[in-house]
Amino acid sequence: MFGLLTAATAAGFPGSLPATLVFSVAPLARLGTLDLVVIALYFVMVLWIGFYLKGRSNTSEEFFMAGREMTAWIAGLSFVSANLGSLELMGWAGSAYQYGILATHWYWIGAIPAMLFLGMVMMPFYYVCKTHSVPGYLKLRYGEGARIVSAVSFAFMTVLMSGVNMFAMAEVMRVVLGWDLNFSIIVSSLAVAAYVALGGLRSAIFNEVLQFILIWGGALLVPILGLVETHGWTGFKARLAANIASGATPAGDYTHLWRSMGHFADNPMGIHWTGIVFGLGFAISCGYWTTDFLVVQRVLAANSLRSARLAPVIGSFFKMAVPFIVILPGLLGLVVLQNSDGSLMHLVGQNLATPGSGLHSYNEVLPLMMVRYLAPGLLGLGITALIAGFMSGMAGNVSAFSAVWTYDIYQPLIVKKARDEHYVSVGRWATIIGVIISIGTAYLVMNAQGIMDYVQALFSFFISPLLGVVLMGMFWKRATKAGGFWGLLIGTLTSIGLWAWVYINPAALRYVALSPDAKAMAENMYRALWSVIVSILVTFVVSLFGKARPLAELNGLVYGATVLPVEEPVPFYKNEWFWTVIAIVIFLALNIYFW
Amino acid sequence: MHSSSISIWFFIGVLLVVYGALITGYGVFELAAGLPAHHVVLANLHAPLWWGGLLETLGLFYAVRFRPGRARK
Numbered sequence: 001m002f003g004l005l006t007a008a009t010a011a012g013f014p015g016s017l018p019a020t021l022v023f024s025v026a027p028l029a030r031l032g033t034l035d036l037v038v039i040a041l042y043f044v045m046v047l048w049i050g051f052y053l054k055g056r057s058n059t060s061e062e063f064f065m066a067g068r069e070m071t072a073w074i075a076g077l078s079f080v081s082a083n084l085g086s087l088e089l090m091g092w093a094g095s096a097y098q099y100g101i102l103a104t105h106w107y108w109i110g111a112i113p114a115m116l117f118l119g120m121v122m123m124p125f126y127y128v129c130k131t132h133s134v135p136g137y138l139k140l141r142y143g144e145g146a147r148i149v150s151a152v153s154f155a156f157m158t159v160l161m162s163g164v165n166m167f168a169m170a171e172v173m174r175v176v177l178g179w180d181l182n183f184s185i186i187v188s189s190l191a192v193a194a195y196v197a198l199g200g201l202r203s204a205i206f207n208e209v210l211q212f213i214l215i216w217g218g219a220l221l222v223p224i225l226g227l228v229e230t231h232g233w234t235g236f237k238a239r240l241a242a243n244i245a246s247g248a249t250p251a252g253d254y255t256h257l258w259r260s261m262g263h264f265a266d267n268p269m270g271i272h273w274t275g276i277v278f279g280l281g282f283a284i285s286c287g288y289w290t291t292d293f294l295v296v297q298r299v300l301a302a303n304s305l306r307s308a309r310l311a312p313v314i315g316s317f318f319k320m321a322v323p324f325i326v327i328l329p330g331l332l333g334l335v336v337l338q339n340s341d342g343s344l345m346h347l348v349g350q351n352l353a354t355p356g357s358g359l360h361s362y363n364e365v366l367p368l369m370m371v372r373y374l375a376p377g378l379l380g381l382g383i384t385a386l387i388a389g390f391m392s393g394m395a396g397n398v399s400a401f402s403a404v405w406t407y408d409i410y411q412p413l414i415v416k417k418a419r420d421e422h423y424v425s426v427g428r429w430a431t432i433i434g435v436i437i438s439i440g441t442a443y444l445v446m447n448a449q450g451i452m453d454y455v456q457a458l459f460s461f462f463i464s465p466l467l468g469v470v471l472m473g474m475f476w477k478r479a480t481k482a483g484g485f486w487g488l489l490i491g492t493l494t495s496i497g498l499w500a501w502v503y504i505n506p507a508a509l510r511y512v513a514l515s516p517d518a519k520a521m522a523e524n525m526y527r528a529l530w531s532v533i534v535s536i537l538v539t540f541v542v543s544l545f546g547k548a549r550p551l552a553e554l555n556g557l558v559y560g561a562t563v564l565p566v567e568e569p570v571p572f573y574k575n576e577w578f579w580t581v582i583a584i585v586i587f588l589a590l591n592i593y594f595w
Numbered sequence: 596m597h598s599s600s601i602s603i604w605f606f607i608g609v610l611l612v613v614y615g616a617l618i619t620g621y622g623v624f625e626l627a628a629g630l631p632a633h634h635v636v637l638a639n640l641h642a643p644l645w646w647g648g649l650l651e652t653l654g655l656f657y658a659v660r661f662r663p664g665r666a667r668k
Contacts, residue, residue, distance in 0.1 A: 034617060034618075034621055036660055037617065038614060038617065038618075041610065041613060041614070042610070043666055045606065045609075045610050048606070049603075052601065056600065074603065109629055109667050201652055206606070209603050209607070210603065210606060211608070213607050213611070214610075217611070217614070217650060221642060224635050225636070225642065227641070228637060229636060229637060229641070245616060336636075339628040371635075372636050373635055373637060373642070374635060374642075375621070375622075375625070375638065375642060375643050376620075376643075377617055377618040377621045377643055377647070378618060378642060378647075380647060381614065381618070418612050574643065
C-alpha cells in the first residue's frame with residue numbers, strides 16, 4: 001500500500017532502501033491476445049461492481065463505512081488486501097532474492113502479533129465508541145487538537161503515497177510490458193476513481209476481496225512450478241548449497257530466519273534481533289496495523305463486534321501465507337533463473353541494472369519468474385494479479401482519504417452542520433480530487449524521483465508516535481488531552497530529528513541503532529522504537545501534571561472504563577479466541593521451523 | 596452484506612468461471628494442436644489445463660453457491 005518499490009516498504013512500512021526503481025530497458029514479457037482479454041475482463045468486472053453498488057452508497061454510513069455490514073471474512077480479506085500492493089509483492093520478492101528468507105520477518109513478526117493485538121485487544125474500543133476513523137478516536141479521547149493534527153497529516157500523506165504508488169506501478173508496467181507511462185497512470189487511476197466514487201467503501205472492499213483472490217490465482221502457480229522444478233524445498237536447498245559452494249551464488253544463510261540475527265554484522269540487512277522484535281515487531285508493525293486508518297477502516301466496517309475482532313485474525317492466516325507467493329519465488333529465482341546461454345542468471349542492484357547493461361535488477365525477479373513459467377492466459381492472469389495489487393492499494397488510499405477528509409477535516413473545520421447527502425457528495429468529490437492529486441504527485445515524482453525517498457521518510461514520522469499516544473489513551477485512564485497532544489508532537493519531532501541527524505551525519509547511525517555495524521534498515525526500526533518510547537513517556541509525564549477526565553466520559557474509549565457488550569455464545573470454532581490461539585501456534589511453529 | 600443484494604462471492608465466481616474457461620480452453624487447444632512449448636519451463640505439465648480447470652471449478656462453486664436470489668441464512 002505504501003507502495004514504494006523498495007523492500008522495506010513491503011508490509012506497508014516505510015523503509016530505507018533506495019526508493020527509485022530502475023529496471024533494464026527491454027520489456028520482460030510480451031502479452032498475447034488471450035492475456036490482454038484476461039486483463040480487460042478484470043477492468044470490466046471492477047467497474048461492473050462499482051456501478052452495481054452505486055445504489056447502495058446513498059448515506060454517509062453506507063458510503064464511508066460500507067453500512068457496517070461486512071462479514072468477518074470480507075472485512076478480513078479486505079484488511080489484508082488493502083496492504084498487499086503489487087509493488088510490495090515485487091519489492092519483497094527482490095529482497096528475498098537478495099537477502100534470503102530474512103525478508104519474511106516483514107510478513108510474520110512484522111505483522112501477525114500486531115494484527116492479533118488489534119483484533120483481540122484494541123478493536124473493542126475502536127468499535128464500541130463508533131468512531132468513523134482513527135483521528136476520530138483521538139478526538140473522542142484527546143480532543144479536537146490531536147484529531148486535526150492526525151487527520152491533516154494522514155490525508156496529506158495518503159494522497160502523496162497514492163501518487164508515488166501510481167508512478168511506481170506505471171514504471172513497472174513500462175518495463176515489464178513496455179506500456180506507456182501515461183497510459184498506465186490514466187487507465188488505472190480512472191478505474192479506481194470510478195469504482196470508489198460510485199460505490200464508496202463498500203465498492204473498495206468488494207474489489208479488494210476480488211483483487212485478493214486474483215493475486216493468489218495469478219501468483220500461486222509460480223512457486224508451485226518452481227518447487228516442481230527444484231524437486232521441492234529440500235531440492236532447492238541442495239541446489240542453493242551447490243551454487244554457494246561453487247561460488248555461483250554469494251555466500252550467506254538464505255534459509256533461516258533468526259540464526260544470523262545475533263549481531264548486526266552477521267546478516268546482510270545489518271539488523272540485530274532486538275531491532276526486529278521491538279522495532280519491527282512492536283513499534284513499526286503495531287503502528288501500522290493498529291493505527292493506520294487505511295487498514296483499520298476495513299475492520300470498522302464489520303457487521304458486529306465479533307466480526308470486527310475476527311477479521312484481523314482471519315487476515316493473519318492469509319498474511320502468514322503471503323511469503324509463499326512472494327518470498328518463495330524470490331528464493332527460487334536464486335537457483336532457477338537462467339540466461340539465454342543456460343548459465344545461472346545474476347540479478348543485480350538497481351544502480352547496476354542500467355539501460356544497455358543487459359542486466360536485470362532484484363526487483364524484476366517476480367516478473368522474470370512469471371515469464372519463465374506462465375503460458376499464454378496464465379501470464380495475463382499473473383499480470384492481472386500485479387495490476388490488482390496496485391489498484392487495491394490505491395483504492396485503499398483514496399477511500400481512507402475520502403473518509404478522513406470529510407469526517408475529520410471538512411466537517412469540523414469547514415461545514416459543521418449540513419444534510420447527510422451533502423457529506424456523501426463531499427466524499428465522492430474527495431475521492432475524485434484525491435485521485436487527481438495522486439496523478440499530479442505521480443508526474444511530480446516522474447520528474448524528480450528523489451522525492452520518493454523523502455515521501456517515504458515523511459510517512460514514517462507520523463505512524464509510530466501515533467501508536468504511543470493511542471496506546472496510552474486506550475490503556476491508561478489518567479492520560480490527558482495535553483498529554484496526548486504533546487506526546488504526539490514530541491514523538492513526531494523525535495522521529496524527524498533522528499532521521500535528520502543520520503541524514504546529515506551518517507555516522508550517527510551507530511547511536512540511533514546502537515551499533516556501528518547497523519545498516520539503513522536497522523535505523524528505521526530503532527528510530528520507530530525511540531519515537532514510540534518518547535511519545536509514551538511525554539504523554540505520561542505531561543498527563544501527571546494535568547487533570548484526568550471523569551471516568552464516566554471514558555466509557556467506550558479506555559480499558560477499565562468501558563463496558564463491552566456481551567455477545568451471544570457461539571461454538572468454539574466460531575470463537576475469535578480459538579482462532580487467535582491457532583494463529584499464534586502456527587506463527588510460532590513457522591518461526592521455529594525456519595529458525 | 597447479503598440480504599437481497601448480490602454477494603461479492605458471486606462476482607468472484609463469475610470472473611473465475613470466465614477465466615477458467617479461457618485458460619482451460621487454451622490448454623486444450625495447445626494439447627490438441629501439439630503447439631510448441633511457448634518458451635515456458637515445464638510446459639510438459641500443461642499448467643493451463645489443470646490450473647484453468649481449478650479456476651473453473653472454484654468459479655462454478657462460488658457462482659452457484661452465491662447466485663442472486665438463492666436463500667442464505
